[in-house]
């Protein structure tokens with residue numbers, strides 16, 4: 001049932017809906033698999049009736065929690081109008097209308113009291129009904145209106161950030177590899193048809209729901225099921241769009257193509273991450289709930305001392321828990337949508353808090369500190385009689401086309417510029433952080449690092465030491481190409497520092513980061529030269545893929561609060577290990593999927609932007625916290641002495657709340 005993939009589906013509601021069907025005995029919903037298991041009396045007619053009713057279910061017939069509909073201003077306007085006409089209404093009618101309009105809040109209070117104990121809802125309901133019970137209908141209505149305005153404000157902010165994030169996070173690969181007429185060709189995602197065979201390799205996003213035809217892979221389904229342990233998939237297994245191949249390569253028969261299912265899942269994922277509470281939010285909430293008891297106690301004390309219900313009402317209305325409680329989520333949501341506007345996707349409140357506390361930033365080198373687009377400087381043939389530069393480039397590009405690494409992109413780009421022809425080859429094996437392996441004309445072909453060819457594949461490279469030394473000395477990065485067990489070429493690339501790397505390092509330091517470290521698979525000499533130029537505190541070079549996560553983990557164990565910034569397939573474990581993982585926009589799908597924060601524009605400066613914004617957001621939350629407590633404590637004193645009537649109390653209290661929320665969400669008014 002595709003319907004089950006709708007975000008925010010209320011499974012409980014659907015279960016009870018289906019249970020109502022004639023003949024249904026049991027209902028079990030598995031939202032992850034979008035399936036429903038229904039037990040019935042076994043009669044064919046019942047079965048048909050159930051199926052008919054199921055297919056007639058429309059999405060709008062189902063309740064989606066968190067409101068699929070826009071929060072509406074109508075009730076606010078109606079209540080305001082009612083407040084104005086109240087004085088001229090006949091007394092009985094006025095009474096009925098006021099009770100009717102505050103009834104929902106009163107019920108919510110009672111319900112909350114029964115299910116959760118004394119909460120803010122209980123206080124609100126008590127204050128409002130005390131007012132109405134004493135015949136102060138105007139007060140009751142006005143108080144209710146002010147509270148509703150606060151709710152409305154919060155809801156709109158939340159919805160706005162949710163919409164924005166789902167829009168930004170919904171992504172599919174721009175192109176996919178598909179088998180057509182016996183060839184594997186790259187086609188735009190939109191051209192993909194049902195039933196076609198899609199080939200997905202290491203680090204790539206699975207673009208369709210489908211069935212594995214052959215091949216084997218470890219697949220990470222975290223963004224779909226929330227389960228981050230990769231699962232093995234082979235012929236006959238189902239795979240779901242949005243999961244990522246961590247290892248291996250599979251041919252998938254597309255059963256479901258298109259945006260719908262993925263959009264829905266991503267939206268659900270976003271909803272989940274938006275509702276994940278940061279530590280600050282939890283503390284604020286707990287604090288707020290404790291305040292509720294204090295407020296009740298103060299109310300009771302006021303009553304015992306003065307026997308004045310009006311004062312009690314005033315005191316109850318000044319409960320400041322709502323300012324404290326709303327300030328954090330509103331500031332966090334608003335920072336998230338503001339950041340998204342500027343090109344930083346933050347996947348949840350906890351990441352903002354963690355980022356504000358980071359004291360150690362670890363950078364990957366290639367594609368992160370250095371520009372994503374490498375330039376090819378030299379193509380050197382080591383066997384000139386057989387291998388021209390063009391032939392080397394054409395073969396390398398035809399193979400690299402299947403890889404996702406900055407070097408691969410550089411080679412493919414240059415080959416395209418020079419109009420290099422495609423060279424037929426077998427399936428590609430990707431050795432992460434080493435290189436690629438395949439066969440051309442029956443001969444083994446390798447492209448990769450010196451370490452890969454020499455130490456893993458036993459290709460002799462020492463004969464070319466002088467050539468390599470000369471190129472390395474110019475600060476270039478070298479890729480070796482072997483054909484039939486023999487080195488045939490070297491491609492030299494220059495990866496330059498990004499223009500904003502030094503500035504970003506400086507800004508991060510200014511924002512309180514104490515340690516800045518670089519990790520790379522590249523040669524030590526080059527790495528150290530770059531690190532020194534940037535003024536970093538440390539560099540680890542010639543790393544194997546798994547080393548990166550290990551180093552980040554070690555830093556964490558040493559008490560550092562770490563952020564890792566990276567882009568590659570091999571960066572995914574480090575991104576997951578760090579307190580905050582930050583992914584560059586052009587890297588591997590799996591890096592973006594694993595990270596807590598994804599940059600949407602290829603600018604390293606955004607890391608510093610995000611860090612600064614996270615500190616500002618946390619500062620606002622803290623100062624709002626203090627202001628709410630200060631102001632409202634003052635109001636308490638005044639209210640309990642009887643100088644402040646309930647209307648004034650409610651106005652002042654809610655005014656403060658709105659003002660504080662306004663600080664937390666500077667753009668709330670100007671949006672929508």
Ligand SMILES: Nc1ncnc2c1ncn2[C@@H]1O[C@H](COP(=O)(O)OP(=O)(O)OP(=O)(O)O)[C@@H](O)[C@H]1O
Pocket residue numbers: 364365366367400403404405407408432433434435436447448449450478479519520521522545568570
């Ligand atoms: N697709 C590829 N084609 C050729 N060589 C590759 C490929 N992917 C990786 N390599 C080789 O493996 C080496 C290590 O890769 P890895 O991504 O770990 O590190 P890196 O490129 O130095 O960047 P980083 O600074 O991100 O570690 C690369 O320098 C390159 O020589």
Ligand SMILES: [Zn+2]
Pocket residue numbers: 434451452456544
């Ligand atoms: Zn190795």
